[in-house]
Amino acid sequence: MARRRKRKLMEQAIEVTIEDLSHDGRGIARVDGKVMFVSGALPDEKVMAKHTGGNKNFEEGEVLEVIKASADRVEPKCQFYAVCNGCSMMHLAPSKQIAFKQNTLKQNLLKMAKVEPLNWLDVLQADSWHYRRRARLSVRWVIAKDKVLVGFREKNGRYVADMDYCEVLQQPLDSLLKPLAEMIESLLIKQHIAQIEASIADNDIALIIRHLKPIQQKDETILLDFAKKHAIRIFLQSKGPKTIVELTKNNSALYFDMPDYSVRMEFLPSDFIQVNAKMNQKMIAQALELLDISENDTVLDLFCGLGNFTLPLAKSVKKVIGIEGEESLVQRAKHNAKINKLDNVQFFTADLRKNHADSDWFQQDFT
Template identity: 45%
Template sequence: MARHRQRLDPDFEIAIDDLSHDGRGVGRREGKAVFVSGALPGERVRARQTAKNRHFDEAVAFEVIEASPDRVAPRCAHFGTCGGCALQHLDEAKQIEAKARVLAENLARIGHVEPREWFAPIRDAQWGYRRKGRLSVRWVEKKGKALVGFREQDPRFVADLSECHTVIPALGRRIPALSALVESLDGRRTIPQIEFIAGDGALDGGTPREGGVLALVFRHLEPLSDGDRERLLAFARREAVAVFLQPGGIDSVVPLWPEQVDLHFDLGAADIGADVGVRLQFRPLDFIQVNAGLNRQMIARAIDLLQPAPGDRVLDLFCGLGNFTLPIARRGFEVVGVEGDAGLVARARQNAEANGLPNARFFAADLTKDLAGEPWLRDGFDRLLLDPPRAGAAEVLAQLPLKAIPRIVYVSCHPGSLARDAGFLVKERGYTLLGAGVMDMFPHTAHVESIAVFERR
């Protein structure tokens, strides 16, 4: 049977009443909700329908008839096409207010809880902050051009970027050079992505320079020719960036140039409230928090909310490289960090040893599975810190001996899973939600990062 293309309505005018969780304006047309990209609450726009669904429609605004006083001119010429940002057209102060509303609505609607106190938002650099991410790559045969950038709002396509203002400047200004580099390669059809990560270190063991070191990981689906390796090597030396090759999975990553790269980030003594700071070494594909300045403030806020007392033992779940674990240990507390990625656990242990912190111990465990046999779970803890992925921490919270833990700090990258877990802690485990607030880890995007603190009643 032939498949007919969905018939879309002609362009239409619509009033926008709200902002959705993904940064689109929300209006109603003939009683049906319409999500409109590029529109803000309080505006009237002309929109073009892009999708029709049973319960809602989708559209994109192409003309603003009545503008919101909160509308600003986007800094980036690619805004509206590139899917990397959703809120550049909204005043920065209003962006964080919108994220705070998303958190409050999720806590109320999903968790049926409200904090006693709303914390002031944590904010840092609004531009040039992103030090880790993935650029998609696509060779367009008809145009004879390589596209290097984030996915478009329509994720089937790669945005043709000439600049990016949210990534660190060392990467943002090199995007055209990366496109030209890929175009010059024999294997340009077989390179799907370039991952980037930046640290405070230096190339080839040299003196750390301002802005640190930028590492690029080129994923290639077929072996590279000798000529391609030479072109990548020349680019690395000319641009003074570290280049890695990834022919297969995560464990296949190898350096092209230089052979030794010092990738680390420092947390100063003042950042963590200690006499001495800590240094965390990482590998090119390891997870680190993308916003360095916000991360330092987040760690300070988490430790302050945790309120560990002398002699307390702290459990840090989903600990990664030890982003929270090591600063807490530097403050003199005994800390156990647990993480599902065995590679991250190995490097966390190396970081603890390198920083002289025997009071920080690390274990590898899948925190979504049965933990009955885990030795660390039999230890007693006085404080709990969680920084789970988007899915949240429901499985591990159901297994922990929470009656013995009077205080919990929960760092969240998804307000829906935080709300669900907050409802569990309050309704079923006897905790009070003392406070919650948002952290602007990803300015100009709709991503909502938050922190909450719970205390046993």
């Protein structure tokens, strides 16, 4: 009986009632007493779901039809939402997405740390659209379609979604997907381009093109023409991060400004920066307010990266110590302190998974 039920589940859509949301935003239903995670479904909905996978502990599916919709369901703004895995909860009202994420954090704190916050701060919010200034885009030459695809991965698959626009990427990157795909189609090594890492700075747009075969002169010319036409900078990466070189030979530093603190942050196109610039400004402002800092304070900033919080802090306190695990980021953080003429900052490289009670930097009087 169980095997016949399994075959039926695999072969045809079934009607399920959604009870809750999982930590990753999928609807939770029960089929013959077994949990089924349904992508695209919301609590209190009845949907027709197609089986997509699973194991002995649970089943997985996706919505084919919404029979009874939740009051919190909205029409996704993006025309590619049904196939693209770049966004997973666009069918849920933005305010409800925030509430869901806050509840997920609460449950994780209870489960993993055994703590529950007494008070929750008001949620920081910024634009829901065209905010993403960093993205890693997949590239694939699809023989069956006779075209190159550039974008995010498909839902429930390893293929690249067929899309030519993105509602969350910051302008003008949002509309560069189709031109990028068409340009790559003209390359001799179009089938050997694996991904594009994109960063939008205040002064430039940078693309790191990961290529698995050497690029010939003809392809370099095509790339340079594309860069000139779209006013972007192109970097090439043949292997690991140390092989990244700029094809466009601009050589000037990428940067973003923090005008509230008169700070300029320089970074490499492969560096981690907060993807949402407006949200980053709000997070920094909130952190400084909560710390209630004074000019006599010495502050410790762990996992400091490029100095995103460290340098704004340094504008208002006696001293800041920044700790980061990646040496290359520490060097750039020191550089950022130098160009901003901040001499009350020190940066150290340390693996923060280890005990550093005996480290010199840990012995300082933090107040």
